[in-house]
Amino acid sequence: MKGISILVEEKDLVVPGQVVAEGNYSIDSGIYKQGNKYFSEYVGTFWKNGNKISVRPLKGRYYPKVGDMVIGLVEDVALTSFTVDIGGPYPAILLVSNATDAQFDPIKDDARKIFKTGDAIRAEIISFDRTRDPQLNTKKEGLGKLVGGRIIEVNPMHVRRIIGRNGSMISLIKEKTETKIIVGHNGRIWIRGEDLKKELLATEAIDKIVREAHVSGLTDRVAEFLTERS
Amino acid sequence: MSEEIFRLDGRKANEMRNLEIKVGVLEQADGSAKVILGKNIVLAAVNGPRELHPKHLALSQKATVRVTYKMLPFSVENRKHPVPSRREKEISKVLSEAFESVVLTHLFPRSAIDVQVQMIQADGGSRTAAAIATSAALADAGIPMRGLIGGIASGIYEEKCVLDLSGIEDNVGTGDCPILYAPSLDEVSLLQLDGKFTPEQFKTCFNMSIEAIKGIVEKQKDALVEKYVKIRDEILSHEIGHEEVTSIEEVSDVTEAKPHTTTQEEILVEEIPMETETEEEILEIEEEPLPEPTVSPQSLESASAEKHDVFEPARPLIIKNEEPKEESQVSTDNLESPVEPQSVSSESSSPVFIPPDISTPQMAEEQEMAEEQEVSETTSSEEPEIAVGTEEKPIPADAIEEEPLKPVSEIIYEKNKELEKKEQPPARRGFFSSRMAELLKKQYVSEQKEDEETLEVTVEEEDEETPNKNKSDIERDLEFLDYLDD
Numbered sequence: 001m002k003g004i005s006i007l008v009e010e011k012d013l014v015v016p017g018q019v020v021a022e023g024n025y026s027i028d029s030g031i032y033k034q035g036n037k038y039f040s041e042y043v044g045t046f047w048k049n050g051n052k053i054s055v056r057p058l059k060g061r062y063y064p065k066v067g068d069m070v071i072g073l074v075e076d077v078a079l080t081s082f083t084v085d086i087g088g089p090y091p092a093i094l095l096v097s098n099a100t101d102a103q104f105d106p107i108k109d110d111a112r113k114i115f116k117t118g119d120a121i122r123a124e125i126i127s128f129d130r131t132r133d134p135q136l137n138t139k140k141e142g143l144g145k146l147v148g149g150r151i152i153e154v155n156p157m158h159v160r161r162i163i164g165r166n167g168s169m170i171s172l173i174k175e176k177t178e179t180k181i182i183v184g185h186n187g188r189i190w191i192r193g194e195d196l197k198k199e200l201l202a203t204e205a206i207d208k209i210v211r212e213a214h215v216s217g218l219t220d221r222v223a224e225f226l227t228e229r230s
Numbered sequence: 231m232s233e234e235i236f237r238l239d240g241r242k243a244n245e246m247r248n249l250e251i252k253v254g255v256l257e258q259a260d261g262s263a264k265v266i267l268g269k270n271i272v273l274a275a276v277n278g279p280r281e282l283h284p285k286h287l288a289l290s291q292k293a294t295v296r297v298t299y300k301m302l303p304f305s306v307e308n309r310k311h312p313v314p315s316r317r318e319k320e321i322s323k324v325l326s327e328a329f330e331s332v333v334l335t336h337l338f339p340r341s342a343i344d345v346q347v348q349m350i351q352a353d354g355g356s357r358t359a360a361a362i363a364t365s366a367a368l369a370d371a372g373i374p375m376r377g378l379i380g381g382i383a384s385g386i387y388e389e390k391c392v393l394d395l396s397g398i399e400d401n402v403g404t405g406d407c408p409i410l411y412a413p414s415l416d417e418v419s420l421l422q423l424d425g426k427f428t429p430e431q432f433k434t435c436f437n438m439s440i441e442a443i444k445g446i447v448e449k450q451k452d453a454l455v456e457k458y459v460k461i462r463d464e465i466l467s468h469e470i471g472h473e474e475v476t477s478i479e480e481v482s483d484v485t486e487a488k489p490h491t492t493t494q495e496e497i498l499v500e501e502i503p504m505e506t507e508t509e510e511e512i513l514e515i516e517e518e519p520l521p522e523p524t525v526s527p528q529s530l531e532s533a534s535a536e537k538h539d540v541f542e543p544a545r546p547l548i549i550k551n552e553e554p555k556e557e558s559q560v561s562t563d564n565l566e567s568p569v570e571p572q573s574v575s576s577e578s579s580s581p582v583f584i585p586p587d588i589s590t591p592q593m594a595e596e597q598e599m600a601e602e603q604e605v606s607e608t609t610s611s612e613e614p615e616i617a618v619g620t621e622e623k624p625i626p627a628d629a630i631e632e633e634p635l636k637p638v639s640e641i642i643y644e645k646n647k648e649l650e651k652k653e654q655p656p657a658r659r660g661f662f663s664s665r666m667a668e669l670l671k672k673q674y675v676s677e678q679k680e681d682e683e684t685l686e687v688t689v690e691e692e693d694e695e696t697p698n699k700n701k702s703d704i705e706r707d708l709e710f711l712d713y714l715d716d
Contacts, residue, residue: 013455013458013459015369015378015450015454016369016374016377016378017375017376017377017378017412017413017414017415018414018451019414032334032376034376034415039376039377039414041334041374041375041376042369042372042374042375043369043370043372043454043455044372057372058372059260059261059370059371059372060260060371060372060373061278061280061371061372063279063337063338089278089279089280089281089293089338089340089341090281090340090341091281130339130340131290131339157372211461212461212465214458215461215462215465215466217465217469221465
C-alpha cells in the first residue's frame with residue numbers, strides 16, 4: 001500500500017471539492033488530483049479497492065460508452081440511417097447496414113419498414129469518441145424493436161444497482177413479479193408483464209431501489225418488499 | 231469590528247443575513263436548488279450535459295456552461311419589465327464564466343450545461359444568492375466539479391465595511407463588492423467592485439467575505455447530502471429496531487465476541503482477493519458506519535454484529551447460484567466511468583476576472599435602483615458624482631422632504647434629529663439621508679484639494695491611483711471623528 005491516508009470512510013457521502021485522500025493512490029473514477037490531495041468531483045459515495053479509489057455519483061446524465069446496451073427512441077428516419085435518442089448529450093446514429101442483414105437498396109426500399117419514428121429499440125453502442133456521435137447496432141441476438149410493455153426512466157447512475165451483481169437484483173424482480181424486464185445502460189427500463197398490476201409492482205420495486213441505492217442491504221429490503229406485496 | 235449597532239436591521243458589520251439552501255426542489259430538472267438569503271428568494275435549475283443548440287456554439291474540446299439569470303416581474307418593488315435587461319445579461323455572463331472555471335467541462339465535449347436562475351424576490355446581493363443556488367444545483371445534477379462555490383457581497387456603508395449588503399444598504403452605501411470563491415480550491419471565481427474603496431477597506435471587505443463564504447459552502451454541503459442521509463437514517467433505524475425485537479435474548483454474547491469495528495475489518499480483508507464485482511455484494515452485507523441516529527451506541531453495536539452473523543452465510547449462496555443473465559455483463563462493464571479526469575486543465579484553474587468589455591456594475595446598480603425606488607432622484611451611485619461636481623449642492627434641490635421613517639435604533643434616530651436641527655439640508659429619502667449628505671459634503675471639502683487621492687478600483691481595471699492617499703485618509707478620519715463627537 002503506497003497510500004498515505006484516506007480521509008473519509010468507505011461508502012461515506014462526499015461532495016465536490018471534498019478532500020478524500022492524501023498521498024499516492026490510483027484514481028478509478030470521480031476523483032481528481034491536485035498536488036498531493038485527491039478531491040471528489042461528485043456528490044456521491046466513496047469507494048476504495050486496494051490502492052484504487054473512486055467516487056460514484058448518486059445522480060447524473062447518461063454518458064455513452066462503447067459496448068453499452070441502451071434503449072433508444074427513433075427520432076428521425078433518413079434514407080439510409082436513423083437518428084436515435086439515447087438520453088445522453090449526443091444523438092446516436094443507426095445505419096441501415098447496422099440495423100439489418102438483408103440487402104437494402106435506398107432507391108427501392110423504405111427505411112421506415114425497419115424502424116419508424118417513435119419506435120423503442122434496444123441497441124448496442126459500437127463506436128463513440130469525443131469527436132463523433134455514438135453509432136448503434138441492432139443486428140445481434142436480442143436487439144431490435146421492443147414491442148408492448150412500458151418504458152420507465154431512472155437515473156442512469158442507479159442502473160448498476162438495479163441490475164445487481166451478476167444480475168441478481170433484476171432476476172429477483174423478474175421472478176417475484178413475473179415480468180419481462182430489459183434494463184438499458186442509459187436509464188431506460190422496459191417492463192412487460194401479464195397484467196398492469198405486475199408491471200406496476202415491478203416499477204415500484206425499481207423506484208425503491210433508486211431511492212435507497214446508497215444504503216447497504218438493498219437486495220434484502222427489495223426481496224422483503226416484493227414478498228410483502230405479491 | 232465595533233459592536234455599535236449602525237445597520238438598519240441591527241446586524242453586526244460582519245454578520246450576514248439568514249441563509250437557507252434546499253436542494254432537489256424540482257422534478258423535471260436534472261438538478262435544482264432553492265436559496266433564501268434574507269429577502270432574496272432564488273430558484274436554480276440545471277439541465278445537462280445535453281445537446282447544444284444552436285450547434286455553432288459547440289466547442290469541440292469542452293462543454294459550454296450557460297447560466298441564465300432572470301428576474302420575475304414581481305421580484306422587485308416596482309414591476310420589472312420581463313424583457314432581459316442589461317443587468318440580467320451581465321449577471322448571466324459573469325456567472326457563466328465563473329462556473330466554467332469549476333465545472334470539469336472537458337469531460338463533455340460539444341455539449342451544453344444549462345442553468346436557469348430565477349429571482350423570485352430580490353433584495354440586494356441577488357447575484358451572490360444566484361451563485362449559491364447555481365453551485366448547489368450543479369452539484370445536485372451530478373455535474374463533475376472541482377469544488378463548490380460560495381458567494382457573498384460586502385461593501386461600504388456608513389463609511390464602514392459591512393458584509394452582505396441589504397437592498398437599502400446597497401442603495402445608500404458607497405461601495406459594493408460581490409465575491410465568488412471556492413474554499414476547497416482557494417480560488418476566487420468572480421470579483422466585481424463598484425464604488426470607492428481604500429486599500430484597507432478592500433482588504434477588510436475581502437477577508438470578511440472569504441470567511442463568510444466558508445460558512446456558506448458548509449451549508450451547501452449539508453444541503454446536498456441531507457436528502458440521502460435522511461433516507462439512510464430512516465432505513466437503518468427501522469432495521470435496527472426490527473432486529474432488536476426479533477433476537478433480543480441472544481444479543482449479549484454476540485456483542486462481546488464481535489464489536490462493531492470487527493465487522494468492517496473482516497469484510498475489508500475478504501474484499502481484496504475478490505474481483506471488483508464483489509463490491510456490490512459487500513454492500514449488501516456490510517453495516518454502515520453511521521452517526522447512530524435514534525438508538526444507543528450499544529444497541530447499534532449489537533445489532534450490527536448480529537446482522538453480520540445473519541447475513542454472512544447468505545452471501546456465497548447468492549454468488550454461486552445466480553446464473554449470469556443477459557444483462558450480467560452490464561454490471562462489470564459499468565464499473566468504470568468513461569473518462570478518467572486525472573488532470574485538470576491549467577486554464578480552467580485560473581480565476582475568472584471580468585473582461586474589460588463589460589460595462590460597470592455601477593450602471594447596473596443605477597438601473598436596479600431606478601426600478602426599485604419610487605422616488606430615486608438621489609440614488610447612491612449619483613452621490614459621488616454630485617460631491618465632485620457641485621460644491622454648493624451636494625443634494626439635489628428637488629429631493630423630497632421627509633422625516634426618517636423607521637427608527638430601528640434609538641441612538642441613531644436621536645443623532646439624526648440633532649443633525650437636522652443644526653444644519654438643515656434638504657432631507658432625502660431613506661433613513662440615513664441627511665447624515666449621508668453631511669458626510670459627503672465633508673468628504674468633498676477634503677477631496678477638493680487632492681482630488682485624485684482616493685483609491686479607485688473599477689471593474690474594468692483594478693488600477694490603484696494612490697499618490698497621497700495616506701494624508702487624505704487621516705484627514706478624513708479626523709473629520710469623521712469630529713463629526714461623531716458632534
